[in-house]
Amino acid sequence: xxxxxxxxxxxxxxxxxxxxxxxxxxxxxTLLMLVxxxxxxxxxxxxxxxxxxxxGAGVTxxxxxxxxxxxxxxxxxxxxxxxxxxxxxxDLTRDILKDVNK
Numbered sequence: 001x002x003x004x005x006x007x008x009x010x011x012x013x014x015x016x017x018x019x020x021x022x023x024x025x026x027x028x029x030t031l032l033m034l035v036x037x038x039x040x041x042x043x044x045x046x047x048x049x050x051x052x053x054x055x056g057a058g059v060t061x062x063x064x065x066x067x068x069x070x071x072x073x074x075x076x077x078x079x080x081x082x083x084x085x086x087x088x089x090x091d092l093t094r095d096i097l098k099d100v101n102k
Contacts, residue, residue: 005100008100009096009097009100012096012099012100014092014095014096014099015092015096017092018089018092018093018096021088021089021092022085022089025081025084026081029077029080029081032077033073033074033077036070036073037070040066040067040070043063043066044063050062051063051066
């Protein structure tokens with residue numbers, strides 16, 4: 001048995017908008033993360049000489065800053081999602097609950 005409140009929420013136009021927006025952003029960020037991560041893995045697999053080039057006169061190779069960039073990119077896209085969730089998605093959720101509880 002479906003709770004009547006749940007049924008009302010699932011039919012609410014703002015809920016459908018929320019789902020569409022959340023899924024769209026989620027898939028976009030997932031695709032970006034997969035491209036960046038697997039691009040780095042592909043570089044490791046197919047272009048080791050490029051990643052092994054030293055940076056300056058030290059022992060650090062090109063692969064280290066690129067790997068760090070992958071980690072920073074992950075943190076950035078997580079921040080993008082959290083910011084959107086805490087603003088747009090929370091506002092839509094609040095509006096939906098206010099409308100359903102009338």
